Amino acid sequence: MEQILIYFYTYKEAIFIIALSVFLGIEVISHVPSVLHTPLMSGANAISGVIIVGGIILVGHANTGRISEELILGILAVILGTLNVAGGFVVTDRMLEMFKKKKK
Amino acid sequence: MDKIIGTSGALPFTTGDAILELSYLLAALLFVYGLKLLSHPETARKGNFYAAGGMVLAMATTLLLHKNNLHESIPLTNAIIIVISIAVGTVIGWIMARRVKMTAMPQMVSFFNATGGAASALVALLEFPKANMGNTGSVLVTLLGLIIGSIAFSGSMIAYGKLDGKVGDIRSKNMKYVNMLLLAVTVALMLFMMFSGHAPEELNWHIYLLFGLSLLYGVLFVMPIGGADMPVVISLLNSFTGIAAAMAGFIYNNEAMILGGILVGAAGSILTVLMCKAMNRSLLNVIVGAFGGSASGETQAEGTMKEITLSDASILLAYSQNVVIIPGYGMAVAQAQHACRELDKLLESRGVTVRYAIHPVAGRMPGHMNVLLAEADVPYNKLIEMDDINPDMPNTDVAVVIGANDVVNPAAINDPGSPIAGMPIIHAHEARNIIVMKRGRGKGYAGIENTLFFDSKTRLLFGNAKDSLHNLINEIKNL
Numbered sequence: 137m138e139q140i141l142i143y144f145y146t147y148k149e150a151i152f153i154i155a156l157s158v159f160l161g162i163e164v165i166s167h168v169p170s171v172l173h174t175p176l177m178s179g180a181n182a183i184s185g186v187i188i189v190g191g192i193i194l195v196g197h198a199n200t201g202r203i204s205e206e207l208i209l210g211i212l213a214v215i216l217g218t219l220n221v222a223g224g225f226v227v228t229d230r231m232l233e234m235f236k237k238k239k240k
Numbered sequence: 241m242d243k244i245i246g247t248s249g250a251l252p253f254t255t256g257d258a259i260l261e262l263s264y265l266l267a268a269l270l271f272v273y274g275l276k277l278l279s280h281p282e283t284a285r286k287g288n289f290y291a292a293g294g295m296v297l298a299m300a301t302t303l304l305l306h307k308n309n310l311h312e313s314i315p316l317t318n319a320i321i322i323v324i325s326i327a328v329g330t331v332i333g334w335i336m337a338r339r340v341k342m343t344a345m346p347q348m349v350s351f352f353n354a355t356g357g358a359a360s361a362l363v364a365l366l367e368f369p370k371a372n373m374g375n376t377g378s379v380l381v382t383l384l385g386l387i388i389g390s391i392a393f394s395g396s397m398i399a400y401g402k403l404d405g406k407v408g409d410i411r412s413k414n415m416k417y418v419n420m421l422l423l424a425v426t427v428a429l430m431l432f433m434m435f436s437g438h439a440p441e442e443l444n445w446h447i448y449l450l451f452g453l454s455l456l457y458g459v460l461f462v463m464p465i466g467g468a469d470m471p472v473v474i475s476l477l478n479s480f481t482g483i484a485a486a487m488a489g490f491i492y493n494n495e496a497m498i499l500g501g502i503l504v505g506a507a508g509s510i511l512t513v514l515m516c517k518a519m520n521r522s523l524l525n526v527i528v529g530a531f532g533g534s535a536s537g538e539t540q541a542e543g544t545m546k547e548i549t550l551s552d553a554s555i556l557l558a559y560s561q562n563v564v565i566i567p568g569y570g571m572a573v574a575q576a577q578h579a580c581r582e583l584d585k586l587l588e589s590r591g592v593t594v595r596y597a598i599h600p601v602a603g604r605m606p607g608h609m610n611v612l613l614a615e616a617d618v619p620y621n622k623l624i625e626m627d628d629i630n631p632d633m634p635n636t637d638v639a640v641v642i643g644a645n646d647v648v649n650p651a652a653i654n655d656p657g658s659p660i661a662g663m664p665i666i667h668a669h670e671a672r673n674i675i676v677m678k679r680g681r682g683k684g685y686a687g688i689e690n691t692l693f694f695d696s697k698t699r700l701l702f703g704n705a706k707d708s709l710h711n712l713i714n715e716i717k718n719l
Binding site: 157158159161162180195198205207211213214222227229232 | 271272274275276278279280281284285287288289291292295298299302303306308312314315317318319321322325326328329330332333334336337338340342345346348349351352353355356358359360362363365366367377389474475478481482484485486488489490491492494495496497498499500501502503504505506507508509510511514515598600607608610611614615620623625
C-alpha cells in the first residue's frame with residue numbers, strides 16, 4: 137500500500153495529466169456524428185505523429201561525428217514520424233475537402 | 241534567448257526554455273481545440289488545420305529551443321540533418337496522401353498509423369541505453385513505448401496488407417492461446433528487464449528480443465481478425481500509437497507529446513467502442529474473432545434467388561416515388577459512387593425521391609460511405625443514418641442494395657443463433673421491392689447466408705456495380 141502511495145506521489149503530475157487528458161479525449165469525441173468517424177480517426181492519427189518531437193530531440197542531441205546506430209535509426213524515426221504527420225493531415229484534409237464542396 | 245531568467249526547483253532556466261514550454265502549451269491546446277472542431281461537419285476542416293498548426297509549432301520550437309540535460313542547444317549540423325529528414329518525410333507523405341484513391345483511404349490511414357508506431361518504437365529503442373535503471377517509472381514508460389509502438393507498427397502494416405488484399409486471413413483455433421502466451425512472455429521479459437538490476441548495456445540483446453517479440457505479437461494479433469473488422473482494429477491501433485507517443489513524452493518530460501498522445505489514445509479507444517457498439521459486439525469478441533467461417537447459424541435460406549432484367553429494374557425504379565439506396569463495400573470496390581449519383585440525379589429529374597441509407601459500419605471504415613458519396617457530390621442531407629431511415633423503410637417503394645450484405649441481413653433480427661444476431665441493420669427487407677446489385681452469389685464477410693436475397697420481394701442484378709448502374713441509367717434514359 138505504502139509502495140503504491142510512494143509511486144503515486146513520485147509521478148503525481150504525470151498521473152494528473154493522464155487522467156485529465158483521458159477525460160478530455162473521451163469528452164471531445166463522444167458526440168461525433170458517424171459521418172465524421174473516418175476523418176476524425178485520420179486526424180487523430182496525424183496528431184499521434186507528435187512522436188516526431190521526440191525524434192527531433194533524439195537526433196538533435198546525437199553525436200554526428202560518426203555514423204552510429206543512434207544517428208541512422210534516429211533519422212529513420214524522424215522521417216517516419218513526419219510521414220505520419222504530413223500524410224495524416226493531408227489525407228484528412230482531402231476527405232474534408234469533399235464534405236465542403238457539396239455544401240454549396 | 242540564453243539569458244537565465246529564474247530558477248525552478250533549484251534548476252536555472254532561460255527565456256528560451258520558458259518560450260519552448262509556452263509553445264508546447266499552445267500546441268497542446270491547438271490539438272484539443274482541433275479535435276473538438278473536427279467533430280462537427282461545419283468546422284472539421286478548420287480543426288484539422290489547427291491541429292496541424294500545433295504540430296508545426298511544436299516541431300519548430302523544439303528544433304530551435306530544445307536543450308539537453310547539459311544545457312546544450314541542438315547543434316547546426318544536427319539541425320540540418322533534421323530539416324532534411326523532415327523534408328524527405330513531408331514530400332513522401334504529401335505525395336502518397338495526394339495520390340491515393342478515395343477507395344484506398346482506409347489502408348492509407350492504416351499505413352500512416354504504422355509509420356507513427358514505428359517512430360515511437362525506434363525512439364524508445366534508442367533511449368533505452370540512456371535510461372536510469374534506478375527510476376523504474378522511467379524504465380517502464382520506455383519499455384512500454386517500445387512494446388506498444390512495435391505492436392501498432394506491425395499490426396497496422398498487416399491491417400494495411402489485408403485492406404489492400406495483399407494479406408489473407410489466417411485462422412486457427414490455437415491462435416488465441418499462442419497470442420496469450422506470446423503476450424505473457426513479452427510482459428514477463430519487460431518486468432525482468434525492469435527489476436533485474438542490470439545496467440542497460442547488459443540488457444542489449446534483451447531489448448532487441450523485446451522489440452522482436454512485440455513486432456511478432458502485432459502480426460499475430462491482427463492476422464486472425466477478418467477484413468470486415470479492420471475498421472475496429474485500425475481505430476484500436478491508432479489509439480496504441482497515441483499511447484506509445486505519450487510514453488515517449490514521459491521519457492523526455494514533454495507535455496505536448498504526453499497530452500497529444502493520451503488525447504489520441506482516449507479518442508481512439510472511444511471510437512473503437514462506438515464502432516463495436518454499432519455492430520453490437522464486444523471488443524473482446526472482435527479480437528478473439530467470432531466471425532468464423534464455420535459458424536453457420538440456424539438460418540437455412542428458403543426459396544431461390546430471382547434475377548431481374550435491366551428493363552424491368554429500370555421501369556420499377558423510374559415509376560416509383562420513394563427510393564432508398566443502401567451502399568456497401570461492393571460500391572467502394574467497383575468505384576461506383578459517381579454512377580450511383582448519376583442514377584440518383586436521373587431519378588430525381590423524373591420526380592422520384594432518392595435517399596441514401598448509411599449503416600455505421602458499411603464499408604471498411606466508419607463513415608467510409610459518407611466519404612465516397614461526398615466525393616461524388618451527393619448532398620449531405622440525402623445521407624440518412626440507419627436509425628433515422630429505418631422507420632421509413634415500410635413506405636419505401638424500392639430499396640436498392642449496392643454491394644452491401646451483412647448490414648442488411650434480416651438474420652440479425654430473426655435468427656438468434658446467427659453469428660450477427662443482435663447487430664443493428666438497415667431494414668431493407670421491409671421495403672415494398674428490393675433490388676440487390678451483387679457481383680456473384682457469394683456470401684458476405686461474415687460468411688453467412690443472407691435471407692434477404694431469397695426474399696420473395698427481392699430481385700437480383702448480378703455484375704459489377706458500376707457496369708450495372710451505367711446500364712440501368714441508359715435503360716431509364718431510353719424509357
